[in-house]
Amino acid sequence: MSIEETPNTIENPPATEPKKENNAGKSAKTGVIASVEYVHGRRSGTMSIEQISGYRKESTRLLWIGLKDPTKSELQHICRQLSLSDDATEEIIKKHVRPKMIDYGEYIQIVAMTVSKENGKKPVFGEIQIIFGIGFLLTVRRGAALSNTVLRERLEGCPDLIARGSDYVAAEILDVLADSYTSLTARLELEVDQSEHQMLLEGLKENDIRKLYKQRRDLLRIHTAISPMIEVCRKLSLVRIDVVEMDSRSNFSIVSDRVARLVEQINSLREALAFAFEASMMIGQNQQTDITKRLAAWAAILAVPTAIAGIYGMNFRVMPELDWWFGYPLVLGGMLGICGYLFFRFKKAGWL
8 A cells, every 4th residue: 555645635727727738639647646835734725836946945834745656857847846956856766666765964765665455466566755854745656556635634634743844744654654554464364364274174276386376475575565664764763864853753663663563474474374385285195194094904905805816716726625615605704804804903003
């Protein structure tokens, strides 16, 4: 999951003004989802991208800009309007595959990975970048994302929270991201429980082995995507950084602890799948051993009448009790007696 502002926060043109058209005659698309200014924590109004250049970065004010899949030109333009350095602009434009944190002195860039997964489908990874400094907050989202309406409404409903500054809002965004990780982990736990139940009760088939491999691979990819967030949040909570106030450091520490617990849970799920696989293999081997014992026991029992019948089937003239009246019943009785004794012994030994 990830953090997203909904389209209803876009600065819409008045109803009387026609939509701007591009050369193809279609409405121009933009990656700007929201551009809202807050003064002392209260919403002052929306601000167009062209107005950002005149924005004063003050501790009593906050400009929250939200972007969703923006183009390179849009990012370059907004970064220039916010007076971000060329190195920071290049890093923001770049797509990332792992979380990271970069301190530019006057502002901080946080890169976090978002993960969403539906039942039975592959995990979908996205990216959210949080760039914040005194008086401004820029979020850039790529890939799968969910609405951030609840967070925005909650913060706007309590102006004192937004008034704490961009560092506090950034910590709240990461906390919501941790909530999405928690929901994802709960879903993964349910899938692992179902796989364990199937492997232990029904045994493993070829398709089950493939499914198990995919599950463990997905867990490893998710672990790789979210585990670096522990160090990112710990660094924000422990290292002295100018744009992060002391009051906000504890919030980053809480997020770090939450992600650490989720990472441990994901590791436990991977181990649970491995243990279930080993247990299922052992159960299958035991079943095969039992079948082998039964086959060996019945083969030993049937070997006796087969051997005796084979001897008397050689048609020699001089054979024991060949002309005796009770020879045939005696041989059959001997066969049944020996077979019965062998059956009793194998039954007592647990082979039958």
